[in-house]
Amino acid sequence: MRPDAIDFRSDNSGCAAPELIEAINTANSGTALGYGGDALTLALQDRLAEVFETPLRVFPVPTGTAANAVALAASCTPFGAVYCSALAHINTSECNATSFFGGGTKLVAVDGPHGKVDAKALQDAILSAGVGQSHKNQPCAVNLVQATDMGAIYQTDELAAVSAVAHAHGLKVHMDGARFANALVALGCTPAQASWRAGVDLLSLGVTKNGGLLTDAIVVFAPDTAANIEFHLRRAGLVWSKMRFASAQIMAYVEDDLWLRLARQANSAAARISAQIDGLRGLRLVAPVQANELFVEMPESALAGLDKAGFLFHRRGPTVARFVCRWDTTKAECAALCAAIDRLLRDSPST
Ligand SMILES: Cc1ncc(COP(=O)(O)O)c(C=O)c1O
Structure with missing residues (x-):
């Protein structure tokens, strides 16, 4: 890693x-x-x-x-x-x-x-x-x-x-x-x-x-x-x-x-990411973001770009990523992910 x-x-x-x-x-x-x-x-x-x-x-x-x-x-x-x-x-x-x-x-x-x-x-x-x-x-x-x-x-x-x-x-x-x-x-x-x-x-x-x-x-x-x-x-x-x-x-x-404080931190991190990426061209949230997880459909090239940039996440199919926020996910980590997604979608040939 x-x-x-x-x-x-x-x-x-x-x-x-x-x-x-x-x-x-x-x-x-x-x-x-x-x-x-x-x-x-x-x-x-x-x-x-x-x-x-x-x-x-x-x-x-x-x-x-x-x-x-x-x-x-x-x-x-x-x-x-x-x-x-x-x-x-x-x-x-x-x-x-x-x-x-x-x-x-x-x-x-x-x-x-x-x-x-x-x-x-x-x-x-x-x-x-x-x-x-x-x-x-x-x-x-x-x-x-x-x-x-x-x-x-x-x-x-x-x-x-x-x-x-x-x-x-x-x-x-x-x-x-x-x-x-x-x-x-x-x-x-x-x-x-x-x-x-x-x-x-x-x-x-x-x-x-x-x-x-x-x-x-x-x-x-x-x-x-x-x-x-x-x-x-x-x-x-x-x-x-x-x-x-x-x-x-x-x-x-x-x-x-x-337990509620820790969970609130994780949920807030997911909400922060969701607020920034929802509506970006070429991206779709495949489920409502209501807790600490995001399921996001993006072109394969953008997902590959995230891999290359050092983001770790699991996939749910070839074009769907699952991002999970932890109680200790930082604002800087959320901001970095959002910025990378934004940049990769702009560069993506299919959007
Ligand atoms: C919804 C859900 N239930 C149960 C579990 C099982 O937990 P464990 O991996 O500790 O057995 C997980 C773990 O990922 C989970 O996401």
Whole structure:
């Protein structure tokens, strides 16, 4: 990698927030019971119950994939079906961990704009699933990614509409909240409004992408599901013995709204870029910029020019780039990207 490279590859590429490193340091004294029996992990249960304004169970886990797969495995039967967007991370990027941990659970793609699940499309899919027929996978859960894999945000009424359909047919509602804090900032609502009040039963709460290191969490609002989660986690080897260091991070993450401050920084960086590039000739935003990601269609020559100029980003097809802003993306990095895009589009033969 060039020393002057500017990185828009992922919110995984950034640093950990100093407050979370500090929290780990503070937790690093004395002894504590292992496997989540420590005082910090116990305190975390009450702290998140306060934050979400409802009784709940929190299970810190090492990765978002673990959170998604175990939350869904605990909500489903091995012959169950999980409905999700075709673009959902569980469907595209987790090597079918949902099926592995669920003992065979099937993923079923449902239409919706920009990585969302549409309530009517979900209803149609469930009605044609063959409920009760032993030839067919049986509907178990729906997975909603917030923010979506195209950086779009479900409004709370959209969440409520999908949840109402799911619950009417006995399905659990799972939210992949790898970017839940980014969504909260975008929605300007409370954690409760963005989750259980809108019908979410289980939440994969992202921490790592938004300044954490090595931890996310499963938050369970549906008490009947929680009983099995600890067994799924333990047999999968997903329970740290020194859990206190993960719990310390999550405590610090929600303290004084740190998670919202970090997410606001990332979202603002994306909004800044969007404001400068939207409308440039030869460029199209293929999804609304509502959180910290931009999906931008440009001529291949312009994308190649960005590569050459040392910008790091992933592609979603030959002419679509994904730029992700981190909590620690700087204004100078945003300005450099915008200036380069502007220059390359002017020079591009096809615009
Ligand atoms: C929407 C979404 N969900 C889940 C994950 C999984 O996280 P991890 O890579 O920690 O397993 C990611 C990671 O990129 C993601 O973007």
